Amino acid sequence: MPDRIPVPPGGSKPCRHCGFPNRLESAFCGGCGKPLLVHLAQARRRLVKFIADHGRLIVSDHDECTRVLERNRGSCAAEFAVLVRALEAGVPEALANMPAGSTASRLDMKAKLAKELADAGMDHSTATWAVESWALALGVHLGTTDELPDLETPMPDPRTAPVPESPPAASVVREPEPEKPCEPGPRRSATVALTWILVLLGVAYGAQVMWNRSALERARSQHDWVATGGAVGASVPVSPPAENGGAPTPSTPATTPGPDTNAPAQPAEMPREIPGADGASMVLIPAGEFMMGSEDGHDDERPIHRVSLGAFYVDRYEVTNARYAAFLNKWGREADENGKPIVFHDKDIGVQQSDGKWVAKSGYESHPADDVPWAGAALYARSYGKRLPTEAEWECACRAGSAGKWCCGDDEGPLAEYAWYGLQPGTVTIPVGQKRPNSFGLFDMHGNAEEWCADFYDRGYYAVSLAQDPQGPSTRELHVIRGGNWASNAYLCRSARRANDDPWSGSTVAGFRCVLSAGARPAAMR
Numbered sequence: 001m002p003d004r005i006p007v008p009p010g011g012s013k014p015c016r017h018c019g020f021p022n023r024l025e026s027a028f029c030g031g032c033g034k035p036l037l038v039h040l041a042q043a044r045r046r047l048v049k050f051i052a053d054h055g056r057l058i059v060s061d062h063d064e065c066t067r068v069l070e071r072n073r074g075s076c077a078a079e080f081a082v083l084v085r086a087l088e089a090g091v092p093e094a095l096a097n098m099p100a101g102s103t104a105s106r107l108d109m110k111a112k113l114a115k116e117l118a119d120a121g122m123d124h125s126t127a128t129w130a131v132e133s134w135a136l137a138l139g140v141h142l143g144t145t146d147e148l149p150d151l152e153t154p155m156p157d158p159r160t161a162p163v164p165e166s167p168p169a170a171s172v173v174r175e176p177e178p179e180k181p182c183e184p185g186p187r188r189s190a191t192v193a194l195t196w197i198l199v200l201l202g203v204a205y206g207a208q209v210m211w212n213r214s215a216l217e218r219a220r221s222q223h224d225w226v227a228t229g230g231a232v233g234a235s236v237p238v239s240p241p242a243e244n245g246g247a248p249t250p251s252t253p254a255t256t257p258g259p260d261t262n263a264p265a266q267p268a269e270m271p272r273e274i275p276g277a278d279g280a281s282m283v284l285i286p287a288g289e290f291m292m293g294s295e296d297g298h299d300d301e302r303p304i305h306r307v308s309l310g311a312f313y314v315d316r317y318e319v320t321n322a323r324y325a326a327f328l329n330k331w332g333r334e335a336d337e338n339g340k341p342i343v344f345h346d347k348d349i350g351v352q353q354s355d356g357k358w359v360a361k362s363g364y365e366s367h368p369a370d371d372v373p374w375a376g377a378a379l380y381a382r383s384y385g386k387r388l389p390t391e392a393e394w395e396c397a398c399r400a401g402s403a404g405k406w407c408c409g410d411d412e413g414p415l416a417e418y419a420w421y422g423l424q425p426g427t428v429t430i431p432v433g434q435k436r437p438n439s440f441g442l443f444d445m446h447g448n449a450e451e452w453c454a455d456f457y458d459r460g461y462y463a464v465s466l467a468q469d470p471q472g473p474s475t476r477e478l479h480v481i482r483g484g485n486w487a488s489n490a491y492l493c494r495s496a497r498r499a500n501d502d503p504w505s506g507s508t509v510a511g512f513r514c515v516l517s518a519g520a521r522p523a524a525m526r
Contacts, residue, residue: 042502043079044133045509046072049348051137052427052487059092059138082122086130089117095131095140110135110142139422139489270518273441274313277384278323282313282516283441290396291403293462294496300459301496307392308468311518314389314397317432317443318368318451318511319380321350321360327380328358335375340504342376350429366431368449368511374479374503377452377512386514388454391480391498392470393515398445398483398495400438405494406446407438412490419446421493423486429511430486445483446493449511453480457500478502485509 050072051058058065066084086092091113098109110131117127135142276282289308294301328334328351334343343351343358349371350364360367381387389397404410408418415421418438420430433443455472457480472480478500484493487509491497501510 043076043083044136045501046076046080047083047133047137048487049509052423056096056138059087059096062087065092082126082130083133085120085122086117086127086134089120091117091131092134092138095135095138098140106140106142141489270311273316276313276315276386276514276516278319278327278380278386278514280319280323280514281316282514283316284518285309285312285314285393285397285440287311287518288396290399292392292395292465292496294405294494296405297494297496298498300498301462303462305462305465306467307396307465307470309393309396310469312389312393313516313518314393314440314442315513315515316437316441318449318513319377320366320432321369322365324369324372324376324380325351325358325360327383331379331383336379338375340375341373342379344371344373364429366433367429368432368444370429370449370509370511372452372510372512374452374501377510378454380512381514384514385520386516388452388512389515390469390471391453391455391482392465394451394453394482395495397440397442398438400440400442400445402439402495405496406490407495415446415490415493419448419484419493420444420486421447421484421488421490427486446495447484447488448486449483450481450485450499450509451483452510452512453482455480457498481510 050069054068058068065087069080069084069087072080094109094113098106110128113131114124114127117130118124122130132142270284272284274282274284287308287310289306291304292307293304295304328343331342335341343349345353350361350367350369351358352361353359378388398407400407402409406412406415406418408414417436419435429449432448435443437443438445453472456474456476457478458473458476461473481499481501482497484497492499
């Protein structure tokens, strides 16, 4: 480890790229300049699970709360040290006892708490993250998106590079005063040119937004999903999988006409349901197009854009602990071909070793596999001749023909019939298939366990996305996670909501399901 500066008092945050010992509040490395934010998403999820497991009252006992936090920090020691400092400053108690009020008053409270931490010596961006993380874990809405900053772009360090507020638009260009005429110099000409460029970009953006809104309304009137390979929307009720992870048993199909009654029938070689090589039931999603994204969510969900997809099959249920344990035994190793871990020895996960074999924890056989690193999910899919869904395929399958926030529309009321979400502290994942399926016959697309996608995550990808079968950016550091989890609120379980995580770490709320291109054949495990 380089020793260009002494280790700061109170601990350090070594850069995972060069090992340089940075202050805990640093936003980017003082040695190589790369961002130090890659563990923030993992730390925030661990904090949410910590509060869910131990209850909100634990924050009133600082010593006990600190002790348990230290035990649950995992690989997020530096981030948890920041959360502990916020705990010692009384941030969680202030949030838990915050009276009901307007959004403005909640934003004021957030700013006040962040300022107190900053006054105590913490970097302001880090202080804001700590306040938002505690608010999310305690279920307190602060009028913000409660999302992380863009991890692809290094954040400026306010101690060395303060960013002044942008001046009001009206002050950018001023008419010269009559009594003091002057010739426009080079700087003034550049400012005028820049202003006109910004104006034109604003007009173009406004036109794009209006077009997207009109396209969305057209899609709503057409049920959004336009099938080109057959009727869509017929659900096939099935009984939940047995605890041994076996294939589900179909019940009597329910006849529900799709939105396009004139569409051609599915070819005989494309049945509505097939068994995967792992024994999991897979449902056909016909070829078609839908409107992807949302104008009501976060910035990374914009712009709304039309996407066309080929036909594919998707697992009816999330992969269970029983199936993942069987896969680990057949694979015989705890890493993939490249040495990346596919399982973690952790008390929180649903599989464990017994007499040299992997087994699902007793009573958790039919729960979704969680705390699965992306490498494990991808290897499981490849081993059975399948793959992880692209982000577009996942959203299409989740929406199931709905243009609303959830598969049941824009009204949150019916969501509880389809999803496990917003559960009380102490709850864990729920056995798959206990709620209603969406119109495609898929269970637990909202809530329960979040799900890995194949795509790398890029906050601005929608602006350059392909219209036909988009595959995501070619390479990034993080992978996409979708669907929300059992502790998420309804807003975080929306069909269009995008999240992300480090692919080589295990997220305690991330599971997965697999897909298979309709032209491919299920293959035995290789």
